[in-house]
Every structure is written in C-alpha cells, then in structure tokens.
Amino acid sequence: MSVIPIRSSSSVRCTVNGRPVALEVRPEALLLDVLRDRLELKGARRSCDMQVCGACTVLVDGAPVSACTYLAVEVDGREVTTVEGLADGDRLHPLQEAFIDHGAVQCGFCTAGMLLTAKALLAEDPSPTSERVAEYLRGSLCRCTGYRKILDAILACATPKVAAG
C-alpha cells in the first residue's frame, strides 16, 4: 500500500506567535512566503535566499530556521515564532530593549533574525561567553554595526554566572 502524495494543497495547523493558525498550503510553498504574504508578518525578510545571511530567521519549536529554505508544510503541529511574537503587547522583550539601549540596530534589516537567534541561544545557554555568542551568530549577517553592539546587547541579557567557591 502506498501513501498518496501531496500534489496540491494540504492543511497545516500550527501556532504562530502563540495563536492557532489553520492554512491550506501547496507542497512547494516556502514558510517565508506564507508568513509574509498570507499572514502579513513582514518581520522575517528575504535577502540571500540560501540560508547564508539570517534575515529570514524564525523559530520552529524554539529552533532557528531559515524560513526562505523551509517548506511551510513542515510546520504542521508545530509552534512558529517570528519577531512580531517577541513583545508582550506594548512591552518589548528584554532583548529588544537591550538592542535599543546598546544601539545594536541601524538599518534594522537583520534585527529580526538577530533577535530570534539570540533568543534561541539564551534558551539553550543562559550564560554564554562572548566567544559562544559570536560562534552562535555565525551566519547572521549585519552590514551596518560591525557586530560589537549586537554582541553587547545579547550579553547584557545573559544570566550572570554565579562565581564558583
């Protein structure tokens, strides 16, 4: 017995920024297009279109993915977070506050991806070293700031390590 392939549309149920969403999507639909064009979430941006730059980063079940190279059908049953889901109403997320305080935003094109990547890092490692932050941000490109301020903003949100002894 063979399973019938998905040729046209299939239904995808997921949560996007905490809200349940049900959509019909074609197998070749990319998550980035579904977010931007159908859900009107414009925070994730298309730039390199080949997973090199990080501008389209969103979280799927907490893990950063390049929405430009990720099939929308894959989010069925999963939780998607975009930059629009970071703030709590009018209250910005601590990372967003830190990016403002440290001047870590210039043109803003990379910011959504940077924030979400940083969120995933701090969830995995609440007290990363500066080296670890830089390592984790490999493939998240900013053409304005030179990264120092982005690094500082993220480190400002890290939980201080309790000194041994």
Next chain:
Amino acid sequence: MLRPFALHRPATVAEASEILAQEGRDAALYAGGTELLVILKEGLLRVKSLVDVKRLPGLADIRADDGHLLIGATATHRTVEHAPEVHARCPLIARVARHVANVRVRSVGTVGGNLAFADPHSDLATVFLLFDAKVRLSARAGERELALGDFVVGPYETSRRDEEILTSVRLLPWPAGTAGAYVKYGLHERPTLGVAVALTVAGGAVRGARIAVGCVGPRPQRLAGAEGRLGGWSLADVERRAEEVGAEAAAAVDAVDDLHGSAEYKRDMTRVFVRRALLVAAGRAAGRESHERHPHTVVV
C-alpha cells in the same frame, strides 16, 4: 520560488524505495532540505516529486551498535551535537557538529543529507573518514554497506543507486589513548579546507595516526603516506617535525582549482594546516590545549 512538486511521505523504507524505483531521476530524496531546496530554487535540479524520509521509523536514531556508533541518516547536526552517545564514543564528532554551517542549517540539516549530497566543501565526510565510516544503503531488494570512501565518488556524486536510501552511518570509535583535532579554514560560508587528525599514543610513542583532508579536492581523502611517517614518533618528535608530515600531505593531496582558490594555494594550505592540526592533537595527547588562534580558522 520553487517549481511545483508532489511530496511523498512514505511510512517505510520499502515504500520509499518503491517510489524511487518508479520515478527514477524525477524524484529526489528530501530530509532537511538545506541543500536540496537551494538547488531546486536555483534551477540546478528539476524534479517532479520529493520523497520525504523524515517519517521513516528509526532513521533519526543515534545509538551504540556492536562497538560502533550508529548515526541515523535523518539525525540533524544539532541532535548529533547534543547526543550523549556521540559525546561518549566519538566526542570529536559532537564538537564538529556544533560548527557545521550555521545554527539554522544545523537545526534542520541531516547527517545523511550532508553525506549523500557529497558537497566537497563539507566537514562531516572528512571527519568521518577518521572513524572508518561505513554507510548503509537500503532498497526493496535489500541492504548493503559501503565504506564512506567508496560511497563518495566525486563532487556531488555518490555510488547510491536511484532506488536506494542512505539509512545510517556506522563509525568505529578510536582506541583508548587517542587524541584528535579538526581544523578548518574559510572566508566563505563553506570551508576552504578541513583537516582532521588523530594520534593514538602508547608508551610515549605514536602507534597509529590518522589524517584526512577535505574541501581542497573532489572528495575528502585519508593520506596513508603522511600517516605512516608518524609511526613510532614521540610527541616531542611530532611537535618538532610536524612540518615534514604537512609537506608529505601536501604532496599527496588531490587538490583542484575552484572558487576557493588554486590547486597550488590549497596544496600549500594543506601543508600548513596539517602541521597545525597535528600540533593541536599532539598537545591534547599530552594533556595540553593549544590556545593559539589563526584568522578565519576554527579549531575543533
């Protein structure tokens, strides 16, 4: 934008193999999609359907297997990075997994996809050569196992038959007293050069050496001549004479011109980086961690 395709989601390996047999080159195996979706978007490959192997039972498992470490084809780089079995048996591989591409690729990209795509500028195949890696291929007709060196034939080319599915890779952990290192260099998204070395030391002398060089040629390779030179050396010999091994590796490596540089450049970089990797491994064998760092270089 992607051209339309049908998405198959088979429930068993036999079913997947059947679809592949029927559709031939019109179908492509799909796991993480980190390589496949890019070449589809670029129009470098056109297919009518994708065969999703992520739902095949057991394919993402990582486990001990008769003294070996078995990594399922659909295990992601991120899973490998965190898997206790990998840390316990082949810790270098866990550390390398943490430095593959970028975090987004590691979240979804798979070990099997990486090997089967056979991009010459890849980390895993080079490192796996140090663990006598064997890949398992399954089809309706049965299963076969191939040494990784026989599986990767050339750039983007493997000996996988159309109806076969790469289901796992089996690695032989190193003997006790072995210290390894992986050093990669690159200014681009993918490494320009990757050197993996391991030294097995007993009674103060090198009893076994493994050296693999990747990214500089059509496929990664073990360098038996350079490995042989190290036999019987003390760690002090290794530190003093690593340059000789680097030169031997540079002479033997199959380097080609590409966008990362000329064959001559890569040969020279091989000489330098084999030396550096040996110094890191020799330091580790002696219980020391080198903190020497070089630009655009990742020491794992």
